[in-house]
Amino acid sequence: MKIRREHIKAHVALYNRTLKLLEGFEKPYQTWICIYEQDPALDAVYIHTPNPNDHNFPHKIEELEWNGKLPHTFKDLIDLQQFDVAYLQTEYGEEFYIQSKEQGIRL
Numbered sequence: 001m002k003i004r005r006e007h008i009k010a011h012v013a014l015y016n017r018t019l020k021l022l023e024g025f026e027k028p029y030q031t032w033i034c035i036y037e038q039d040p041a042l043d044a045v046y047i048h049t050p051n052p053n054d055h056n057f058p059h060k061i062e063e064l065e066w067n068g069k070l071p072h073t074f075k076d077l078i079d080l081q082q083f084d085v086a087y088l089q090t091e092y093g094e095e096f097y098i099q100s101k102e103q104g105i106r107l
Contacts, residue, residue, distance in 0.1 A: 007040055008074045015045050019103050030058055031104045038093030058105045064088055
């Protein structure tokens with residue numbers, strides 16, 4: 001459990017650094033953290049921008065349940081004043097999407 005919490009803390013720190021670096025970015029973008037409850041190896045920080053090779057910007061996940069509850073194991077690691085949280089149940093398990101309230105285009 002302790003290792004998992006440190007892993008999530010590292011993703012939050014990376015995300016905060018990413019947000020800081022994107023403050024002056026002048027093109028549209030999306031950025032978020034995805035936490036996979038059943039498979040931490042899939043956890044990631046994402047930056048998504050328009051791409052001339054595809055028309056999938058902005059990325060939307062219609063099934064997301066915003067204002068979802070975070071698991072007890074890491075809810076104290078996410079500042080809900082700063083971040084929105086969404087939940088998605090898939091065939092592979094639970095996924096949590098954490099996104100800045102202030103920066104970027106919402107998923």
